[in-house]
Amino acid sequence: MMEKAYADKINQLKAEAVTWVKLAFTDIDGVHRGKYVNIEKFISILEKGAGFCDCVLGWDINDQLYDNSEFTGWHTAFPDAKYRVDISTERRLPDEGGMPFYLVNFVNDNGEPHPICPRSLLQGVVAKAKSMNINIKLAFEYEFFVFDETPDSIRAKNYRDLKHLTPGNFGYSLLRTNTHSELYHDFLHYCEQMNFSLEGIHCETGPGVWEAALLYDDALAMSDKASLFKTFCKSFFQKKNLMATFMAKCSMDYPGQSGHIHQSLLDATTGESLFYDESADHQMSPLMQHYIAGQQQYLSAFLPMCAPTINSYTRLVKGFWAPTAATWGIENRTTALRVIGDSAASMRVEFRLGAADANPYLAAAAIISAGLLGIENGLQPTAAIKGNAYEQEHSLPGNLQLASNLRDAVRDFKACAEVEQVFGPQFSQHFIASRLWEVREYEKQVTDWQLQRYFEII
Known part of the structure; x- marks a missing residue:
């Protein structure tokens, strides 16, 4: 029936x-x-x-x-x-x-x-949280470059010497948003019509770089919105003979493009924050500390689900606003996990490692699962990083250091006993195969760098 x-x-x-x-x-x-x-x-x-x-x-x-x-x-x-x-x-x-x-x-x-459907995988993770009486709220933030190009023109130019929508850095520029207000207004309205409304949008530092923050929602609904935002954002601009890219890094001249994820945990029965404790240091509840510790502990192992491409790792460079170790701190933008808030309504943790090129369902499944493992096992985080995290990584345990390339990240993923336990053997094996394929496809290429480096002199 x-x-x-x-x-x-x-x-x-x-x-x-x-x-x-x-x-x-x-x-x-x-x-x-x-x-x-x-x-x-x-x-x-x-x-x-x-x-x-x-x-x-x-x-x-x-x-x-x-x-x-x-x-x-x-x-x-x-x-x-x-x-x-x-x-x-x-x-x-x-x-x-x-x-x-x-x-x-x-x-x-x-x-x-x-077992290998990305959306179903996240649904299973959300169901596990619900079995622990936890409701998870997420909010994705995306940075993306906009170019005055078309799918044909970028290929004709072999992806070189592309024209940015606007020149210069102009972070948080009012001039740029004033000048292109009609385009911004059209985009904001389009996002509302598509049911992935934005909390805010602005010019980010770099030529033609926009940053959009989606309005928070339950974990699955938010991941739906994040996934659809990326696809329909690209089609929105292409219909205007422009192009948006969510590559983690499309030029070594500029910072990479992030896909940060803000996370809040609520009591599924009462709706009250599980992260906020007025009497605790920095108002962080014991459960929030366990959740952060879980993400610290498993971030290295689950990294390919958050940084899934060859290009992802060009962004994970010290001093470029992306973390290179599983660090955390209070209002610290140099760490992988940034604790924010001073009230029950605002208390959250921002996952700053995420790149714009990640599959939102898999990134969400990875970080939530890591946090839940921390809660289940009563893990404790390291001391919060104060100041520049890049300068203090040497003092951290080795398992908190992140791989610098996809092949090594897959090695760590494969070696982690909890991977199959959390994501299931079929997904885990298939995902490993897919990432190793990506590495092999890359390794078949003779790059411009190799030609320029070796062609004549060697």
Whole structure:
């Protein structure tokens, strides 16, 4: 028998005379994939389910199939990966005549969450928190460059000598937001229409750099919004013959692009803050200390889920506003974990390691899981860092140092006993395979640096 929510949705769409619907999911890299379906097909999907070829869970961002995955490949003959529509994610696409849009979750044959579906993975982490009577609130912040270019022009230029939307650094510039106010207003309104409203937006330091802070929400809903923000932000600008990029670092001349995550834990029954304790040092409750300690302890091991690309590690450089060790401090922007707030409403921890290129579902799953392990095991954090964290890393235990490249980060991920315990063996093995594939694809390349360095002189 069809779920009542599905039946009600079908009746609503029929009453509106909706003819087409758009569906999407994110792959392991956080790239949205999907399709249009007519209303009759959509009704059939709600009633019976449907599937995408499971290659979509076994290829890279260039649609190249992994050759090292057990889950999917030529050896499996690429059956369908079944999915179900999450109708609670409905948006009406403002630039497609109000067409309904939905996210989907992959499921197994028995209807249970698929082990390597990124969104389902986060749902499982959130469910674990709920079993501990914890509700998690998140807020993502993204930095991104905007270029006066098109997908064709960047390729014609071979990604070199690109024209930024605006020149100069101009951090927090009123001049830039005044001059381009129409573009900013259009973007703010678009974000509201797409149900990923912003708390704030400003010019960040660097030519054409914007920083947007999404308005906080429950962990899964916030990760949906963060994921959709990245995709629809890019399409918003491309429709205006501009381009936005969320690469962790698109030029060595400028700081990298972050994807910071603010986290608050609430009592799931009362809604009260679990982080705030008026009588404690810095008003940090014992539970908050355990949560931070868990993130310190497991940040190195879970790093590939937060820094998943080759490019991610060009951002993790001392003195460039990104951490290189699992440090924490009170209102300290040189640490990986920044404690903020002096009231129950404001008390939170900012995860500053996250890069803009991370899959929001996997980054959220990683940091929340690390924090929950800290609570479960009663872990204690190191002393808070005061002053410049980069200058004090030598005094920290070795397991708090972060890998400087993806291959080493995957090594640490693979060596951590808790990885399979927390994320499941199938996801863990598949994710390792996907990141090692990424490393191998990179290592096949002869770079401009190598040519300039060696071609003549060696």
